[in-house]
Amino acid sequence: MPLSDIWFVLIAVLFIGFIFLEGFDFGVGMSTKFLARNDLEKRVVMNTIGPVWDANEVWLITAGGAMFAAFPHWYATAFSGFYLPFVVLLLAFIIRGVAFEFRNKVDSKAWVKTWDWAVFIGSILPPFLFGVFFTSLIRGLPIDGDMNMYAGFTDFVNVYTVIGGVTFVLLSYLHGLLFIGLKTVGDLRERANTVARKVYALTGLFLVLFMIFTYLDTDAITDHGAILIPLYSLAIVLYGLLFFFLKMKREGLSFTMTGLVLIIIMASFFIALFPNVMISSTDPAFNMSIADAASGDYSLKIMTFVAFTMVPIVLAYTIWSYYVFRKRLTGDKEHLEY
Amino acid sequence: MMEEVLLARIQFASTTLFHFIFVPLSIGLALIIAIMQTMYVVKKDEIYLKMTKFWSVFFLINFAIGVVTGIIQEFQFGMNWSAYSRFVGDIFGAPLAVEALLAFFLESTFIGIWIFGWNKLPKKLHLACIWLVSIGTVMSAFWILAANSFMQNPTGYVLQNGRAEMNDVVALLTNEKLWVAFPHTIFGSFATGAFFVVGVSAWYLIKKRNVDFFKKSLAISLVIGMLSGLGIAFTGHSQAQYLMHAQPMKMAAAEALWEDSGDPAAWTLLAKIDVENRETTKRIDIPYMLSYLTYSEFKGKVQGMNALEQQMIDKHGEGEYLPPVKTTFWSFRIMVVTGGTLLGLGALGLFLMFRKKIVESVWFLRLLIVGIFLPFIGNSFGWIMSEMGRQPWVVNGLMKTADGISPNVSAGQILFSLISFSTIYTILGIIMVILFVKFIQRGPDEQPEEDVSATDPFETGGAGHAIK
Numbered sequence: 001m002p003l004s005d006i007w008f009v010l011i012a013v014l015f016i017g018f019i020f021l022e023g024f025d026f027g028v029g030m031s032t033k034f035l036a037r038n039d040l041e042k043r044v045v046m047n048t049i050g051p052v053w054d055a056n057e058v059w060l061i062t063a064g065g066a067m068f069a070a071f072p073h074w075y076a077t078a079f080s081g082f083y084l085p086f087v088v089l090l091l092a093f094i095i096r097g098v099a100f101e102f103r104n105k106v107d108s109k110a111w112v113k114t115w116d117w118a119v120f121i122g123s124i125l126p127p128f129l130f131g132v133f134f135t136s137l138i139r140g141l142p143i144d145g146d147m148n149m150y151a152g153f154t155d156f157v158n159v160y161t162v163i164g165g166v167t168f169v170l171l172s173y174l175h176g177l178l179f180i181g182l183k184t185v186g187d188l189r190e191r192a193n194t195v196a197r198k199v200y201a202l203t204g205l206f207l208v209l210f211m212i213f214t215y216l217d218t219d220a221i222t223d224h225g226a227i228l229i230p231l232y233s234l235a236i237v238l239y240g241l242l243f244f245f246l247k248m249k250r251e252g253l254s255f256t257m258t259g260l261v262l263i264i265i266m267a268s269f270f271i272a273l274f275p276n277v278m279i280s281s282t283d284p285a286f287n288m289s290i291a292d293a294a295s296g297d298y299s300l301k302i303m304t305f306v307a308f309t310m311v312p313i314v315l316a317y318t319i320w321s322y323y324v325f326r327k328r329l330t331g332d333k334e335h336l337e338y
Numbered sequence: 339m340m341e342e343v344l345l346a347r348i349q350f351a352s353t354t355l356f357h358f359i360f361v362p363l364s365i366g367l368a369l370i371i372a373i374m375q376t377m378y379v380v381k382k383d384e385i386y387l388k389m390t391k392f393w394s395v396f397f398l399i400n401f402a403i404g405v406v407t408g409i410i411q412e413f414q415f416g417m418n419w420s421a422y423s424r425f426v427g428d429i430f431g432a433p434l435a436v437e438a439l440l441a442f443f444l445e446s447t448f449i450g451i452w453i454f455g456w457n458k459l460p461k462k463l464h465l466a467c468i469w470l471v472s473i474g475t476v477m478s479a480f481w482i483l484a485a486n487s488f489m490q491n492p493t494g495y496v497l498q499n500g501r502a503e504m505n506d507v508v509a510l511l512t513n514e515k516l517w518v519a520f521p522h523t524i525f526g527s528f529a530t531g532a533f534f535v536v537g538v539s540a541w542y543l544i545k546k547r548n549v550d551f552f553k554k555s556l557a558i559s560l561v562i563g564m565l566s567g568l569g570i571a572f573t574g575h576s577q578a579q580y581l582m583h584a585q586p587m588k589m590a591a592a593e594a595l596w597e598d599s600g601d602p603a604a605w606t607l608l609a610k611i612d613v614e615n616r617e618t619t620k621r622i623d624i625p626y627m628l629s630y631l632t633y634s635e636f637k638g639k640v641q642g643m644n645a646l647e648q649q650m651i652d653k654h655g656e657g658e659y660l661p662p663v664k665t666t667f668w669s670f671r672i673m674v675v676t677g678g679t680l681l682g683l684g685a686l687g688l689f690l691m692f693r694k695k696i697v698e699s700v701w702f703l704r705l706l707i708v709g710i711f712l713p714f715i716g717n718s719f720g721w722i723m724s725e726m727g728r729q730p731w732v733v734n735g736l737m738k739t740a741d742g743i744s745p746n747v748s749a750g751q752i753l754f755s756l757i758s759f760s761t762i763y764t765i766l767g768i769i770m771v772i773l774f775v776k777f778i779q780r781g782p783d784e785q786p787e788e789d790v791s792a793t794d795p796f797e798t799g800g801a802g803h804a805i806k
Contacts, residue, residue, distance in 0.1 A: 051450035054405065058442045064412050065435035072427020072501070079416025079423075080744035086417055087755040094406040094762055098769075101402035105773055148420075148746040295428040296503035303432055310439040318443075321451050324458055337454055 003304060004294035007070035008277070010307060011063055012270035018059035019130070019168075019266045020259050025053045027176015029096065029123020030169075032116060035177065035195055041188055042116065044331045046100060046338045048183040051325045053100070055318065057093070069303055073147050073293040074277040081141060081149025082133060085156060089129045096122020100338055127172040128165035132156055135164030135210075138218045138272040140281035147278075147288055155281075160217040167210040170203040171265070175258040181251045185328050196254070197246050204239055207261070211236075220272035227271055235264040343740045345752040346418040349759070351725075353410050355718055356763045360404035362717050365479060365524070366531015367397040368472040370559060372465075377558075379465050389555055392782040393535060399773050401449065403766055410759065418752060422732055422742030429495050429504040430485050437481030445474030479527065480520055487516035489733050490724070491584045502736060514584065518576045519724075525569030526720065529680055530713035532563035536687070537710030538778055540703040548782055549697065557691060564684035570677050575631060582632040582640065585734065587650070587659065588727035590643045591666040593628060594618040601639035603628035607671070611664050616644065654735070661729040669723035676716035683709050 028049045036042040049056075067075040079086060099118035106112075136156055143149045177199070180192040211232050215221045221228055242257040273279070277293045280286035294300065329336075371394050378386035412434065415423050423431070451459070452467040459467070488495075494509030495502040504510060539556040542548055581589040593599070594611045596618060605627030610620040626636045643660060650659040683706060690696040696703070732739040 047454075051454040052447075054450055055443060055447040057409075058438060058446050061409065061412060061442055062435065062438035064416075065431065065438040067431075068412075068416065068423065068427050069431030069435040072424050072431060075416045075427060075431070076420035076423040076744075079413060080418070080420035080747050083417055083744075083747050083751050084754070086413060087758055090410050090413060091758060091762060093409050094766075097406035097409075098402050098766065101399060102769065102773070105399070106776070146745075147424075148744075150746050295431070296499075296505075298507075299428045299432055299504040302504065302507050303435060306436050306439060310443075314439065314443045314447075317447055321447050324451055324455060 002291070003297060003300040004070070004290050005275075006304060007066070007294065007300060008270070008274070008290050011066050011070065012267060014059055014063035014066060015270075016263050016266045018056070018063060019172075019262050021052070021056035021059060023127070023172045023259075023262050024176045024179035024255075025049045025056050026123045026127045026169075026172040027174065028179060029119050029176070030173045031176055031180055031192070031195075032123075033120045034173075035180065035188075035192060039112070040331060043104070043336050043338055044184060044188060044329050045180060046103070046119065047329055047336050048180055050100070050338050052321060054097075055321070057097070066303075066307075070295055070300060071277055071290075071293040072295060073288060077143060077147050077149050077278055077288065077293075078137075081143070081151055082156075085129055085132065089126055092122045092125040092129075094122075096126075104338055124169060127168040131165035131168030132161045134266070134269040135161045135214075138214070138220050138269055138279065140218070140279040142282050143278055143280040143286050143288065144282060145286055147286075149278075158217075160213045163206060163209050163213050167203075167206040167265070170199065170206050171258060171262055174199055174203050175255070175262060178251065178255040178258055182255055183328055185330055188331070189328075193246070193249065193251070200243065200246060207235070207239060207265075210265075214268075214272075218272065220268070224271050224274070228268055231264055231268055231271070235261050238264075340740075341749040342743055342747065342752060345749055345756060346743050346747075347739065349418060349752060349756045350414065351722075352756070353407065353414065353759055353763070355721065356767070357404070357407040357411055358717060358721060359714060359767075360400050360407060361479075362523075362527035362530035362713065363534060364397065364401045364404045364531075365472075365475040365527035366529065366562075367393060367400065367534070368468070368475050368531075369528060370531050370535055370562060371397055372468045372472045373558060373562075374555075375465050375468055379461055385551060385554065388782055389551065392551075393555070395777050396534070396774060398449075398453065399770060399777075403770055405446070407763070407766075417755075418744055418747065419732075419742045420744035420746070422737065425501045425737055425742070426488070426733060427501070429502050429510065430488055432504060433481045433484040433488075433510075437478055437485075441474045441478035441481060445471050445478065448474065476524060479523055480516075483520045483523060484511060484513070484516050487513045487519055490519075490728060491515040491580075492733055492736055497736075502733065514580055518573060518580045521569065522573035522577055522720075525566045525573060526713065526717050529563055529566035529570060530717060532559045532566055533680060533683075533706075533709050533713050535559035536563055536683075537707045540706035541778065542781070543697055544700055544703050544707075551782055553697065556687075556696070560684060560687045560691060563680065564688055567677070567681035567684045571681060574674075574677060575634070578631045579634065585728070586641050587643065587646045588661065588666065588723075589632065590641060590646055591661045591663045591727055592670040592723060593640065594663055594667045595640060595642040596644050597642040598645060599628065599640040599642065601629070602626045602637045603632070603640045605631060609667075611667060613660075613663050658730060661727045666723055666727040669719040669726065672719040673716050673723060676712045676719070680709065680712055680716070683712075 028045055032042045032045050036045045064075070067078075095118035099115040099122060103112060103115040103119070136151075139158075139160055141149050141151050141155055174196055177192045177196040181189050181196065184192065214228075238257050238260050242254055242261075245254040245257060274290070276287045276289050278288040280288070371390055374386050374393065375390040377383070378390060448467045448470040452464065452471060455464055455467065487493075488510065491513055492502065493513045494504055494506040494511075496505040497503075535555055536559045539552040539559065542552040543556065578589070581592075593606055594609055596616045602625070604621075604623035604625045606618075607622045607624060608620075609618045609622070611618050628640055629636055629638045632638065632640060643663070647659045651657065686702065687696065687706065690699050690702060728734055730738050730740070732742045
């Protein structure tokens with residue numbers, strides 16, 4: 001396997017880690033509006049991700065850095081091509097990131113309300129934009145022979161990409177609700193699980209719509225059906241199992257199911273792209289292949305060494321951090337930092 | 339195209355300078371808080387615990403803004419500077435990716451554990467977390483400076499496939515620029531944190547509030563501030579020596595030298611610069627000083643911009659090769675003056691403290707409050723000198739700034755993002771000041787206020803009676 005392929009897989013892994021972890025952060029952020037009924041509940045909800053959300057976001061930063069380093073052309077084409085969506089994404093990340101820290105710092109209702117909105121908007125916009133981003137990547141974008149992308153509004157916003165965006169929002173929300181179910185006690189925990197059962201059908205509908213439109217709107221199934229059809233089937237089966245786990249109140253298993261579905265969906269984008277990193281809707285000859293977009297072998301070798309040393313260490317202390325905070329939050333005010 | 343270049347540069351300058359208000363303060367405060375908590379764990383004196391918690395309020399607010407403004411840094415290379423990104427991704431992107439893997443994960447994971455782990459971890463393990471955060475912030479600085487040093491003084495690369503590809507990672511990481519810039523930046527950052535704690539403590543001492551608490555805070559931070567000040571001065575000197583042989587044009591511009599200097603060369607304190615007619619008049623000089631600064635001896639001359647530009651024309655073809663002379667010249671002076679003043683404040687402060695006169699010296703405590711702002715000014719102008727002095731190059735000698743921008747991004751789009759980011763940054767800046775003032779006024783004694791209206795869902799089933 002050439003090093004550039006390894007890095008393609010590594011970047012996929014980073015985005016998968018990102019969507020699995022930050023997925024529930026987004027869902028928890030949405031729950032502050034939809035689930036929490038009062039200030040204390042909001043705080044409890046935010047505190048469930050308090051110790052970890054910042055590190056979860058680093059998966060994205062690392063994915064971006066890895067794209068820059070391993071596939072400069074991919075990074076350059078995508079980041080300049082998605083200019084305006086990325087501006088919005090950055091603004092969302094900014095307001096969400098400071099909101100957690102600022103929210104409880106001033107004793108004023110207007111102040112708290114403002115940052116509640118920041119948490120909500122900053123949690124619902126990014127998963128939508130990531131859905132749009134990845135669906136439009138595999139749908140194809142107007143990229144010219146110089147690898148420059150000149151996309152218009154309908155390249156970003158069309159039936160397929162909106163379905164992709166909504167699917168990511170709903171899956172993240174469900175994932176977040178189940179995370180809250182795992183991390184809280186009493187009424188909040190009950191309600192999180194109840195709401196999860198309520199959004200189950202709608203999320204499932206969008207999941208199926210997403211798969212149908214992936215078939216209709218992209219070449220993914222035609223080109224990679226041998227892998228994608230079994231994978232999508234697996235996602236449907238897992239999602240079906242989730243129904244029973246929710247009924248049986250098996251919280252850990254339920255959370256695992258939404259996590260696996262998110263992982264499969266994210267992985268499917270990279271499988272659909274392979275062996276390209278960007279697909280040109282202008283002319284298939286302008287597709288950017290993994291090999292074309294990659295850095296030199298020397299650079300990839302160095303980074304492979306660093307990645308294979310560091311990723312296990314990072315994973316080890318990440319798991320440890322979840323172990324430290326494994327207990328459910330009781331809502332005892334003394335122990336709420338946010 | 340000129341419009342796009344200008345807007346993209348304004349955006350880069352503003353977002354980076356804004357980001358670099360928070361970064362050095364985070365680096366400095368992380369160290370100071372780690373030291374305070376260490377003293378608590380070693381001496382078992384509760385006052386150090388109180389100090390750790392009090393100063394961490396500022397650290398955490400500041401850290402949050404530093405993190406979110408940092409995300410833009412990583413995205414905007416690709417967004418505004420795609421041609422640059424294609425050209426250097428191989429060698430410039432690599433340190434950024436390593437920075438994320440080595441430093442970002444470390445600091446963000448352990449800061450989470452540290453904030454939320456006070457009652458969950460054994461004391462020493464909890465202390466180790468803040469040290470890991472501190473180490474993370476310093477490592478982060480190292481890797482981003484490794485990337486920046488490549489732009490200043492490209493090493494470890496080969497030009498092929500139309501881009502700069504890495505061919506020697508040792509050369510990349512032993513770049514002379516990196517090893518003068520990294521300690522200089524780190525000492526600058528430690529000084530930023532230290533003089534923040536010094537200045538705030540001085541305010542309390544003037545007000546005679548929590549005197550013991552703030553005398554101890556002042557003592558710790560003054561020592562760190564003084565040592566950092568010395569570090570800044572020595573590493574600044576090595577920066578000048580480096581510039582002389584690696585980026586002589588920046589040095590000549592920083593001195594507004596058009597013709598070659600005399601031997602020995604004098605350092606100009608003030609001058610009137612006329613860029614159009616290429617002359618500098620009304621110099622107030624300190625003799626021998628520039629020779630010493632650049633060669634560590636009282637002889638040796640420094641080349642002027644006219645000769646250097648001719649060399650560049652011979653090498654790279656016709657074109658403009660002068661950096662913005664006035665900006666480079668004055669930024670250098672502002673940086674040097676702030677650095678020197680900090681060193682003076684630190685020395686005098688330690689002297690007064692040693693003589694046990696510092697609490698009574700209200701005039702001096704007032705100066706220390708002003709001193710809070712000096713490192714921020716020095717940091718900013720240091721970067722302005724460094725980045726403006728490199729112009730017109732984005733990668734020195736390899737790529738011009740104007741050739742680095744994204745060809746597919748319009749001026750309107752850049753303007754939109756520029757306005758969006760500046761607006762939100764302005765709001766964040768104001769909020770930070772308001773929160774800092776609020777928490778300084780509150781002081782270390784008061785506990786955080788509880789929310790006015792909270793209901794306890796676990797007793798009532800969610801609907802609610804208000805409890806205070």
